[in-house]
Amino acid sequence: MQPKPENERTPVAEGSLDSSALPKGYPTKVWTQDDGTALVATGQEGGCSKVHAEVAEQTPQLVKLVLVEETPEPPGICTMDLRYPPVAVRLDAPLDARKVVLEQRDVKVPR
Template identity: 65%
Template sequence: MGAGVLFFAISACAQQPADDVGFGGNPPAPPPAPVAPKPVDQRTPVPPEQLSPGAPKTWTQDDGSVVVATGSEGGCSKVHAELLEQNAQQVKIRLVDETPEPAGICTMDLRYPPLAVKLDAPLEQRQVVIEEVDVKVPR
């Protein structure tokens, strides 16, 4: 009898839909594909009055649907951009500089890579708020 109940339980689980994950939810959507910054002649600078104080050099491309900010990294660190929020008034972007911990042997160079984020709609007159954070990541 016990073997029959076990067989029934296993066969019932095997008949669940393939896209069913965990407690009936769907898997999270994959992150958006990275957007490549365009050459200088295909950029439009974001006016200073639309930028948060102290924001790095920032521009738009692709008719305003992509915002690109200049990141800062050096040695072993790598920087990437995250789109935190976008609404009718503003776009919030976080530049994350990740440094491996424990620190190893690193060069003393500085790099300023352009970091792009794709918006749902063109920037137009919205404010661009950029925050920069440094985080330690395991080596």
């Protein structure tokens, strides 16, 4: 799923977003698209790592979105850059007034 142009996005309001579990400095830009059925967040990856999003929980009150950064193990030669790609997930129902809870997890994956 690809992010839509700015004019087709609906930002998630600050009051509807809990990013307290993210590391300091992690991006917190989140929006919906496709009539609220897709949730998109700005991830963070660098060097050899890649980021993707997973829905950990969906209730009538909240959606918990985990930003998973996968790093190859053993690490190879990697650049020292940071990238901030948008990552998207499909929701079971439109987000509407539900709160979005962001979390981040690092995972080692075989090379």
